[in-house]
Each structure stands twice: as structure tokens, then as C-alpha cells.
Amino acid sequence: MRSERLTPGDLVGCRYRQVQRLRFPGIGPLEASVQRKARRDAGVAEVYSRLPIPPKKRGRVPFERLDLDPDEELAEFHTLEAIAAGANLITGAVFAGDWDGVAWETVADILVRNPDGTYLPVMVSNHRVARPSPHGQMQAIATARLGLGAAVPVKANLRHHTIDGYRLALAIRGLEEAGAVGVDKHGAVIGQDRDRAYLVDVTRYAPAAERALLAPPPTDPRRVKECANCRFWGECEPELQRIDEISLFLPGDRAAPYRERGIATTQALIDAHLGDISHIAAAWRADIPVLRRVRETTAPRFDVEIDIDVEAYLDLGAYLWGAFDGHDYHPFVTWSGLGEAAEGVNFATFWRWLMARRDKARQHGQTFAAFCYASNGENHWMLSSARRFHGVVDGVPDEEEVRRFISSDQWVDMFAVARSQLVGPGGLGLKQLAPAAGFHWEEEDFAGEDSLHAFLVAATGAEGEAEAARAQLLSYNGDDCRATAAVRHWLRQGARSAPVLGSGAV
């Protein structure tokens, strides 16, 4: 990739990255980006291994597959040569061009020759690109039949991911310039289901891709969510601090209403005396992580209390259900077989254990509840496990039973409890709140991306390396459970270390 050319990745999220990429060419990618690329490369390699392998004769029809190296200097030239040679499958193709004066470049993971000699671009994505639906209607080709078979109808709905659309739009543009684009301008995406390429009409993405490509880059940074994992943060943060940019306190669109009133700095927001938001801004300036909205905080109390946290790998499945009962941490884990019976067996074991603890409490006349922090993930994976494995794996409850549990008062979301009584100038995530409650993780600086990478190592790494990654994931998950318990106890004790909002303490 040539740094002065825009890639599809430059067109999504913060556009200031393209400015910083040119200003600081020596700043290399962060570890998380390297790991993300490794996951993408692993996905692409897996798909390539499922493609038809050359040379093959199918009856009297020759079949040619050319594997190109997209990082090679002459990759664009080799792509055009492969197209001119009429190869049936081309992997690692590269297109580059100039769109109204803006230089761009993209990799097309696979080009599939159509019967009329044009090509279908196919992208490999780590997203889930389609969802099965009885009412949906799409066309798909089996990965193993690309270049050999035709698309067939499947019952699924497309899930839109901007970057996949941009990659296809630029590949279609490249094929157009090579005189090899199909009349219908279709492309395809292979997502987490590596066996299927779903056809999409690329014309729907082209206008947005063109707008994004031709939009002038911003002249200043603004703090957004992705700054947390951006290699240029070390350059942007001092710029933002120097001008006291309000996005340092209110990232993304959250500052928009104040910008409209002409407030562009945090100090101006504090000085504007706009009520709670000005108090919260002052707390942020004073490094106070959490404030009380109420004088007396509380949290529900039960005789038997279990804290639960789930770990999943992308959309593929939940591999770890962790539970802390106040004394011991109980991990229910499988390091292989996500989406298969092994995952269902692991969930069934966890569910039986949890229900046994609940039933035992009832038999002893004790009250019982399970807690989590922000229940979306746990609810999603409990319901998804029931849908996928009930009736297939012994002991997996049906969806109705799970719904009854998660809507009962025996399932408590501590994030909702905290949010009703506290406010966090930097947010109320467990990572912000638990330290205020005096809790600290054994595995510091271990965030979402790290756990994805650690799971890959835990599942597929060499023995010693895999053991270390497993221990790390169990420690992290166990501490998430313990942190939830710590927040609950702290709220019950009144959360005294948090000043009361608007009390004049800040």
C-alpha cells in the first residue's frame, strides 16, 4: 500500500487519521491493530484454503487459479495481467486509481471470472455479513464452488458493514477501469460463515463511497471512540489539550449541542453554568471518576448472590461463562468447538450449576439472585445458546425458560442499578466504576481486543502459549465477576468516596 493513497479503511471512522498518517509516517501500528490484521489474515487464509485448487480439469474445461501477493510492489500490474489472461480465480488482487484527483487503492481478496469474461469481486470479512431469515431472500455461492458454480437463492438478510461496501465499491471501480466489470455490478462478501459468498448489488454503496473519498480531510483532531485504539493518540491528545477541546470531555457527537451554542472548550462549558453538565465537566477536570446523583446509594441484597460474566469470540459463540459466588470463582469453559455441540455442552453445564444453586437456596428458604454488569452480552448469549442448542444438547433450556429467568427479579443488571444513582464524567463502564469502589484487575490493560487475540492463542496456540492465554482469560473473566460484586457492596455502603453531584465538592 502506498501511504499517499486512500484505502477503504481510511474512509470509515476518524478521517483525521489520513492526515496523521502522512504527517507521521514513522508511527507504526499498535499491537491491537497488528492482532486485528492477524485475525483478518487468518480469515482470508481459511477462505483461500476452501477455494477450488488449481490446476484442475473439469471435464474438458480448464480451470486456472492465480494467487497474487497484494503486498508486492507490482501487485496492480499482476492483477491486470491475470485479468487479461482470463484466470478463473484470482486471489490477492490489487486495484488503484484516481477518482477526481483523489488517489485510492484497494485489495480485492478474490476475483471470480464470470462466464462472459467479466469478474465478480469477493471480499473476506470478519463481520457477520448475513443473518438467516425465513423471510429473507439473497443469492449465495458456496466458497468451494467459486469459479465453478452459479449462485443459488438462500433465505437470509444482508447485514450492512460500511467498510465492506466501500471495499467492493472501489474494486468495482478498478474492474471498470480494467474493462472487466459485470453489467450488473455485483460483488460478494464472505463473512464469519466461511463457506458462503453472499452476492450484493454494489451500486447501492458507490454513492457513499464516492462521497467519502472526495470529502476534504478535517483540519483538526476531535476525540472519538476509536482514539482509544489509535496509534496517533500520542500526537492528537496534546493538540486537543492545548486548545482544551471539548471532545476530550464529551467525545464523538456528545458535544454537538454545546458546539451549536458556541461552546468549544471544556472550560467554557464549566463557566457556562448549565447545571449538571457543567458540574460533571468540572468533576472531569478535577479527575473525579464518579459522582452520586443521590445522597444514599443502595443495591439489591439477597441471601445467595452470584456474579456472572460471559466471554465470546466475535459472533461465533460463547466460550466462557464465569460465576463468582462470593467465595469461589467457577469458570465454565470450552476452548474449541464454538458453534458446535461443545459450546452447547458447556452452556448446559453452566446452566445446570446456576439453577442448582438457585434451587438449593429455595430449599433452604433463602433468597437468590444472579448479577451481571450490562446484561446485553449475557442475555444475547443465553438466548442464542437456547435457540441453537435446545433439543440438540442435553440440559440446554429452551428460549422460553431463559426469557423467564432474564426477565425475573433473580437476574439483576448492576449497570442499570449504578446508572440510576451515579454519573461518571468518563462513563460508567465497569472499568471506570470498579476502581472507584476499590477494586483492581490482576490483568491490567487487558481490553476487548486483547481478549479476542488471547482467545485465538488459547484455542489454537502451541501448548505453553495456549496455557498462558487461557490463564489470562480466566483471570480477566474472574476479575470482571469480582468487580461486579465489589460495585454492589460499595453501593450498599453508600459509595461515600463519590462526591454528590452539584454539592459544591468540585
Ligand code: SF4
Ligand atoms: S487519535 Fe483520534 S483524532 Fe487522532 S487520528 Fe486517531 S482517531 Fe483520529
